[in-house]
Amino acid sequence: xxxxxxxxxxxxxxxxxxxxxxxxxxxxxxxxxxxxxxxxxxxxxxxxxxxxxxxxxxxxxxxxxxxxxxxxxxxxxxxxxxxxxxxxxxxxxxxxxxxxxxxxxxxxxxxxxxxxxxxxxxxxxxxxxxxxxxxxxxxxxxxxxxxxxxxxxxxxxxxxxxxxxxxxxxxxxxxxxxxxxxxxxxxxxxxxxxxxxxxxxxxxxxxxxxxxxxxxxxxxxxxxxxxxxxxxxxxxxxxxxxxxxxxxxxxxxxxxxxxxxxxx
Amino acid sequence: xxxxxxxxxxxxxxxxxxxxxxxxxxxxxxxxxxxxxxxxxxxxxxxxxxxxxxxxxxxxxxxxxxxxxxxxxxxxxxxxxxxxxxxxxxxxxxxxxxxxxxxxxxxxxxxxxxxxxxxxxxxxxxxxxxxxxxxxxxxxxxxxxxxxxxxxxxxxxxxxxxx
Numbered sequence: 001x002x003x004x005x006x007x008x009x010x011x012x013x014x015x016x017x018x019x020x021x022x023x024x025x026x027x028x029x030x031x032x033x034x035x036x037x038x039x040x041x042x043x044x045x046x047x048x049x050x051x052x053x054x055x056x057x058x059x060x061x062x063x064x065x066x067x068x069x070x071x072x073x074x075x076x077x078x079x080x081x082x083x084x085x086x087x088x089x090x091x092x093x094x095x096x097x098x099x100x101x102x103x104x105x106x107x108x109x110x111x112x113x114x115x116x117x118x119x120x121x122x123x124x125x126x127x128x129x130x131x132x133x134x135x136x137x138x139x140x141x142x143x144x145x146x147x148x149x150x151x152x153x154x155x156x157x158x159x160x161x162x163x164x165x166x167x168x169x170x171x172x173x174x175x176x177x178x179x180x181x182x183x184x185x186x187x188x189x190x191x192x193x194x195x196x197x198x199x200x201x202x203x204x205x206x207x208x209x210x211x212x213x214x215x216x217x218x219x220x221x222x223x224x225x226x227x228x229x230x231x232x233x234x235x236x237x238x239x240x241x242x243x244x245x246x247x248x249x250x251x252x253x254x255x256x257x258x259x260x261x262x263x264x
Numbered sequence: 265x266x267x268x269x270x271x272x273x274x275x276x277x278x279x280x281x282x283x284x285x286x287x288x289x290x291x292x293x294x295x296x297x298x299x300x301x302x303x304x305x306x307x308x309x310x311x312x313x314x315x316x317x318x319x320x321x322x323x324x325x326x327x328x329x330x331x332x333x334x335x336x337x338x339x340x341x342x343x344x345x346x347x348x349x350x351x352x353x354x355x356x357x358x359x360x361x362x363x364x365x366x367x368x369x370x371x372x373x374x375x376x377x378x379x380x381x382x383x384x385x386x387x388x389x390x391x392x393x394x395x396x397x398x399x400x401x402x403x404x405x406x407x408x409x410x411x412x413x414x415x416x417x418x419x420x421x422x423x424x425x426x427x
Contacts, residue, residue: 006266006283006329026330033325038285048330074319098396099376100310104326105321180395233308256317 002042004202012134012157015126019155022176025049027070027109030101050061056106060071060085063165065146066209069108069158073097077108085165086127088187088262090099092119092171097180102207108158111143116237117181121207123171126187129163146205166191168221170262173201183242184250186213188258190221197255202236202247213255221263223256268332272297272342281328290314290328291338297369299339300334303398311396313369313376314338320376322396333355339368344377351375360410362401373397374411379417385415 007023009015012192015025024034024043026198035041049055049206055070067076076082086108087129090214096102096110096119111131124131124140129211131138134157143151153160166189182201189196197213208231236244266285269278272295279294291297291314302324303311312324315337342349348356351374361367377393378385385393390408399407 001286003286007329008329010334029309029325029327029330033286033327037286037305037307037324046327049329098310098312099373099380099393100320100322100396101307103316103321239399 001036005045007047008051011038015047015049027106028104030105031113050078063143066160066162066251067107068160070106073102073105088169092123112158114144114148116147116206117201122187122198122200125207126189126196127163130159132160133158144207150250168262170258174250174256184247184254186254186258188262199251204235204237223259226252226256266329268328270331271335285328287326287328287331288322288323297338297340299386301368311366311369313372320373350418354410354414358406358410362403366399370397370407378415
């Protein structure tokens with residue numbers, strides 16, 4: 001790792017005031033630190049966000065779920081309050097990385113990084129979540145803008161995510177056998193008759209909503225409704241792990257399993 | 265440089281480290297606690313797992329400065345004098361190791377796993393929970409046996425030590 005100066009922030013305002021030049025915010029560090037160790041990133045300064053009380057915590061009021069950006073995957077996975085209204089999100093969080101990663105990695109860090117194979121972006125997009133920052137509120141549909149790209153401006157900090165728990169939701173992923181990142185993951189939501197389906201791990205420009213899956217499920221929210229669906233391979237990733245055609249089929253298969261999980 | 269102070273295996277320690285010093289290097293090179301291993305350097309193998317404030321984390325993926333103010337337990341901190349921790353005893357009894365390189369991380373992961381599953385463990389759960397720990401000897405069979413045995417022994421003995 002290249003030399004770096006460490007700063008610990010005590011509040012969101014303190015963190016923002018420390019962000020200058022090539023500084024990077026450091027949350028759980030489950031992506032940033034490995035990247036720095038590989039010398040693929042070399043921030044001159046890191047600003048530790050993990051000791052900021054106002055970024056922590058889970059609040060569920062009726063169906064409105066608010067999760068502080070500094071909440072770890074393990075905390076989301078184990079939250080009885082979230083499980084009561086949206087168990088699919090707990091299921092998703094409990095399958096990120098491994099137990100040690102889940103003890104450190106945070107929801108804010110995951111979505112700010114927007115890895116094209118990360119799990120949370122699919123949930124945020126399908127749940128139509130609102131991403132709160134220290135400056136504004138951004139709908140998930142506008143937040144994820146490309147590979148590792150978000151609507152965040154320089155120095156902007158994700159503070160929380162909020163969504164209204166839907167009638168039904170389910171998530172399934174086909175994990176890469178080595179990294180356990182999603183080779184394709186689909187989060188489906190049924191709420192008041194409308195369907196949203198977001199796909200991670202497959203798109204060349206990151207997470208996206210699948211019109212084909214949504215239209216088929218809008219008629220009938222059953223796995224069998226997807227039998228005749230063809231997901232186009234256009235715009236899907238091809239790499240050493242899977243071709244675009246293979247991923248297109250995985251989108252359909254994972255969507256069927258996600259629907260099964262949502263109804264189960 | 266960054267000033268760090270933390271409690272490691274019950275002992276208060278402090279010192280000056282570079283900002284980039286990883287927790288595992290602080291433990292090994294500054295404190296001489298070489299039981300915690302570096303296996304892969306890519307945050308995948310889990311040989312470096314220690315407990316930070318009661319939770320299993322990869323000490324190769326955390327800066328020492330991030331851990332300042334925390335309470336750390338390493339493999340050296342598990343045994344009670346000459347008495348092995350029940351998980352250590354179970355690894356010995358079940359020969360839950362071959363070359364032994366991954367063992368410190370396996371044992372720290374196992375104690376954390378048992379703490380999080382007071383209802384008990386089954387083989388499927390243990391194997392899923394070992395996702396973050398790699399044994400290059402592929403000696404998983406006896407590792408799983410050892411963890412199941414330790415879980416049972418600790419449930420019976422009420423020795424679910426929150427290490």
